[in-house]
Amino acid sequence: MSETRSRGAGIRSTAEDQRVRIVARAVDVFAVSGYKATPVAEVAAAAKVSPAYVFRLFEGKLGLFVAAVDDCYAQVAAALVAAGGEEGTPAARLELMTQAYIELIRDRSLIALQVHAQSACDVPEIQDAVRRGLATVVRAVAGASGAGDDSVQRFIAYGQLCHLVVQAGLAEVDTAWARVVDHGIRHD
Amino acid sequence: MSETRSRGAGIRSTAEDQRVRIVARAVDVFAVSGYKATPVAEVAAAAKVSPAYVFRLFEGKLGLFVAAVDDCYAQVAAALVAAGGEEGTPAARLELMTQAYIELIRDRSLIALQVHAQSACDVPEIQDAVRRGLATVVRAVAGASGAGDDSVQRFIAYGQLCHLVVQAGLAEVDTAWARVVDHGIRHD
DNA sequence: CGCAATTGTGACTGTCCAGTCACACACAAC
DNA sequence: GTTGTGTGTGACTGGACAGTCACAATTGCG
Structure with a gap:
């Protein structure tokens, strides 16, 4: 199974494993305070690794963040496709995806990392990552549901509404206006 | 008109003027890179004032940012109410407001400052500001349009979609998926 | 005038953090 | 052994930036 190639290209050691481990932690850690407000050291600590090592594995803090954002969108797209199921009308599949997103x-x-990525779009590399991620998600949803453009747009719009609900913590706000925004997105 | 109170409470000098001038500039400057990534010195420079003076007029950088966010939401709510007009069906008024938001x-x-504020909601004072602002906007829209809860929620959702379109710069992305997201929100 | 209050700033400090670099450890192959 | 290759870190540096403070400059008032 684990090939120990005698010579040639990459050595397939634990380095690549570390990379994916660190990216996984980076998603969680960056999700709290975003790009600029999160020190690389915090990600490193979460991954039980020294900051210096993180800088060796990624092209600066920016490279790390972009990797995290890419991973984030990939996870979202995968979750949506999985939730869409194999059959049913486009509308029904979209509904399943919507519930999955709320989940x-x-x-x-x-959710939070997407918000932070969108906020940091003044950095060109991050804007590119957001565009890539968005393309992935839109294509995945459209393809896997078979729904029309308007329905897909609507799906994305309500996704964005979820972002707002989460960031503003509307679940903890018990007022009429909050319930208007919140409606149907209620979560524990 | 301009009262020069001989004694008593506030002295109503140019200090309050400076405050509002600085807040106005702060909205524009913070809109570019957000809370954490924008130095107070940049706002000060835009307002042609020293950083030290800004710190005298506001309770730290946080106080300045919160003031900017409050002002931002107030402007948005005012613009929407103005666009709603005096008569017409709720649906028609909502449509006018939607066009105004796209404008x-x-x-x-x-738009950008709202995104940044939502992103910085891990700071309690900023989350509070977002909730206040959101309450203002939702109440303004619901009140001025007379539309039902579902329609208002839909309005907010499409507002959030605008945020995404702006931050990702989708107007400059000429692909099928971008047009799906972009549709009806096309701008110069 | 002198006195007080208010607007406004230059210069400084302390801290935090991205990024680097020389070095240590493990483990091959020879 | 030693030589080489890859994993991993401690210790440092340089710069950016929030916040402070002592000190002007201006204005109003008795």
């Missing part, structure tokens, strides 16, 4: 709120990280 | 994209600042 994602429980984790918070995937 | 706001031209400025970018009011």
Whole structure:
């Protein structure tokens, strides 16, 4: 199974494993305070690794963040496709995906990181990552549901509404206006 | 008109003027890179004032940012109410407001600052500001349009979609998926 | 005038943090 | 052994930036 190639290209050691481990932690850690406000040292600590090592594995803090954002969108797209199921009308499949997205709120990280990425779009590399991620998600949803453009747009719009609900913590705000925004997105 | 109170409470000098001038600039400047990534010195420079003076007028950088966010939401609510007009069906008024919101994209600042505020909601004072602002907007829209809860929620959702379109710069992305997200929100 | 209050700033400090670099450890192959 | 290759870190540096403070400059008032 584990090939120990005698010579040639990459050595397939634990380095690549570390990379994915660190990215996984980076998603969670960056999700709390975003790009600029999160020190690399915090990600390193969460991954039980020294900051210096993180800088060796990634091209600066920016490279790390972009990797985390890419991973985040990939996870979201995968979750949506999985939730869409194999059959049913486009509308029904979209509904399943919508429920799946609301389910994602429980984790918070995937939602929050998207918000922070969108906020940091003044950095060109991050804007590119957001565009890539968005393309992935839109194509995944459209393809896996078979729904029309308007329905897909609507899906994305309500996704964005979820972001707002999560960030503002509307679940803890018990007022009429909050319930208007919140409606149908209620979560524990 | 301009009362020069001989004694008593506040002295109503130019200090309050400076405050509002600085807040106005703060909205524009914070809109570019957000809370953490924007030095107070940049706001001060935009307002042609020393950083030290800004710290005298506001309770730290946080106080300045919160003031900017409050002002931002107030402007948005005012613009929407103004656009809603005096008569017409709730649906028609909501449509006018939607067009007005899309019109706001031209400025970018009011949109971008909302995104940054939502992103910085891990700071309690900022989350409070977002909740206040959101309450203002939701109540303004619901009150001035007379539309039902579902329609208002839909309005907010499409507002959030505008935020995404602006931050990701989708107007410059000429692909099928971008047009799906973008549709009806096209701007110069 | 002198006195007080208010606007406004230059210069400084302390802290935090991205990024680097020389070095240590493990484990091959020879 | 030693030589080489890859994993991993401690210790440091340089810069950026929030916040402070002592000190002007201006204005109003008795």
